Amino acid sequence: MNWAFYLIAALTVAGGLAAVLLKNTVHCALALTVAFAGLALFFLQLDAQFAGFAQILVYIGAVAILIVFAILLTRGSETPKGSVFSRNWLAGLAIAAGVFAVLGWAVLHSASVLPHETAAPTVTVLQIGNALMGRYVLPLEIVALLLTAALIGAVIVALHEKEGSR
Amino acid sequence: MIETMDQIFVLLQHWLMGLLPAALQPVAGVVLGVVAIVCLFPALFALTTVFERKGLARIQNRIGPNRVGPLGILQPVADGIKSLIKEDIVPLCADGVVHFLAPLLLVVAVFMGFAVLPMGRNMVLVDMDAGLLFFFAMGASTELSVFMAGWSSRNKYSLLGAMRAVAQMISYEVPLLMSSLSVVMIAGSLSLTKIVEAQNHYTWGLPHWYIFTPWGLAGFLTYAIATTAETNRSPFDLPEGESELVAGYHTEYSGFKFALFFLGEYLAMFSISGLGTTLFLGGWSAPFSFLGWVPSWFWFFSKMMLSIFVFIWMRGTLPRLRQDQLMNFAWKFVLPLTLVNLMVTVLWRFLGDGWQRWVFCSAILIVAYAGIGLAGMRRGHFGPRRYLYAE
Numbered sequence: 001m002n003w004a005f006y007l008i009a010a011l012t013v014a015g016g017l018a019a020v021l022l023k024n025t026v027h028c029a030l031a032l033t034v035a036f037a038g039l040a041l042f043f044l045q046l047d048a049q050f051a052g053f054a055q056i057l058v059y060i061g062a063v064a065i066l067i068v069f070a071i072l073l074t075r076g077s078e079t080p081k082g083s084v085f086s087r088n089w090l091a092g093l094a095i096a097a098g099v100f101a102v103l104g105w106a107v108l109h110s111a112s113v114l115p116h117e118t119a120a121p122t123v124t125v126l127q128i129g130n131a132l133m134g135r136y137v138l139p140l141e142i143v144a145l146l147l148t149a150a151l152i153g154a155v156i157v158a159l160h161e162k163e164g165s166r
Numbered sequence: 167m168i169e170t171m172d173q174i175f176v177l178l179q180h181w182l183m184g185l186l187p188a189a190l191q192p193v194a195g196v197v198l199g200v201v202a203i204v205c206l207f208p209a210l211f212a213l214t215t216v217f218e219r220k221g222l223a224r225i226q227n228r229i230g231p232n233r234v235g236p237l238g239i240l241q242p243v244a245d246g247i248k249s250l251i252k253e254d255i256v257p258l259c260a261d262g263v264v265h266f267l268a269p270l271l272l273v274v275a276v277f278m279g280f281a282v283l284p285m286g287r288n289m290v291l292v293d294m295d296a297g298l299l300f301f302f303a304m305g306a307s308t309e310l311s312v313f314m315a316g317w318s319s320r321n322k323y324s325l326l327g328a329m330r331a332v333a334q335m336i337s338y339e340v341p342l343l344m345s346s347l348s349v350v351m352i353a354g355s356l357s358l359t360k361i362v363e364a365q366n367h368y369t370w371g372l373p374h375w376y377i378f379t380p381w382g383l384a385g386f387l388t389y390a391i392a393t394t395a396e397t398n399r400s401p402f403d404l405p406e407g408e409s410e411l412v413a414g415y416h417t418e419y420s421g422f423k424f425a426l427f428f429l430g431e432y433l434a435m436f437s438i439s440g441l442g443t444t445l446f447l448g449g450w451s452a453p454f455s456f457l458g459w460v461p462s463w464f465w466f467f468s469k470m471m472l473s474i475f476v477f478i479w480m481r482g483t484l485p486r487l488r489q490d491q492l493m494n495f496a497w498k499f500v501l502p503l504t505l506v507n508l509m510v511t512v513l514w515r516f517l518g519d520g521w522q523r524w525v526f527c528s529a530i531l532i533v534a535y536a537g538i539g540l541a542g543m544r545r546g547h548f549g550p551r552r553y554l555y556a557e
Contacts, residue, residue, distance in 0.1 A: 026317060027264075030310075030314065033310060049294065049296045049299075049300075053299040053300050053302075053303040054299065054303075056303035056304075056306070056307060057299065057302055057303040057306050060303075060306065060307045060310060061303065061305075061306025061307060061310075061339075062336070064310055065309055065310065065313065065332055068313055068317070069329075072317075072325075072329070124295055125295055125299075125355075126355070
């Protein structure tokens, strides 16, 4: 908990807030990227190099690009005339507060369940690789299968539209 | 003497650090390294522009720049002054903040990549455990600044150029990462210094560079193709194809902001050539063991400039691809080849020493290359483009 933490936290929260509050959708996507970058900096601050760089590579390099492409290729890039707030924002606020409360409760209670670490653990990329290929290989394969299925599904959905129009 | 020449920049850095109080020394060391990188590579960029214009002129039977200084060698100085004193025009309906930030973010992200490149023995700014991953993470974040530049200009050519650039960079990033992955599998590390050390051995005076293995040669070829596309160089320079898109995503940039885009493009070329050198061409190690007395940094920069020369040569030689050819090439030819190469790398790793693995791996790669190539040619729709969605 030092000044770097508060600096990155301010940046991340500001990025997240801007992503919700800005009117222009592309600006929102760019603000979301700032929040992603802030999260990556958090990982790096915790000495998790692999997670931090993977966050940058996947979220800034791919997910953010995907979002802006989706905005540009659909008809969502026009700036709305009126307010950006939805009419039932009160319900949204309640749900968000509920989710936040559950997450906060889970995080605060996890300290008593997990083994108590005295020193910060040093994890190398080699260890992560060994764990992914050894102990966690089944979850990894399941995730890979799920992503492949999603990819094929997306292609089929995109192609189907064309056959129908002919 | 040989040792001193090899370590001259490291010694210089330590000498300069010694002039400061001990408390400031770690910070001063980092600052000196950063300043060296920030000064050296733009200077190389200036030289390369003259070199490229002269080289292209030679290829096209022209003379090239020859007015400023002897043999036109001072041309980049004139270009620099010109871009500094030009008016900075921002289109009226452009998105001011994003338009301003795009070139800055591009150049910053590209400069970050140099931090992990080992440019000589002990000459690396940050020796990270996940150096290669850091390099690719920084490379991937340039795509967003290209998009920002194209979108914020509010110009159809800019937007089309940015969309093309982003689509191309995403497509070719897959083979780029995949072909580097085989090196990681053999070297057993993501740290670039360890990858160079793994190649710095000699048998009968010849080096153990990865390009001199079947999987290394195939990997290097796919890596070279992917880097050419990733840096938007000819024959993959569609994003800024002058004849159809004016200048692509930097159409609406003038003055020094345009110069920053130009700088970013060349710096990306340097850094990705440096990475290719590190991964496949043995980094700073000498090509023959009897040349070990030549300073290690000399070898790194010679190999890097040799790659730049090949880039320029290709630009002068090859015509530009069409967008659908570009995508088909990436997904139907380069990607399958890199996947086959990954499998071959695994075989190479587990077949053990001996001549069998050379024959076996080479045979698989040649068959795969010829097979995928011939299948693609036979399917051959070389005629006019079939539009899927825009009919």
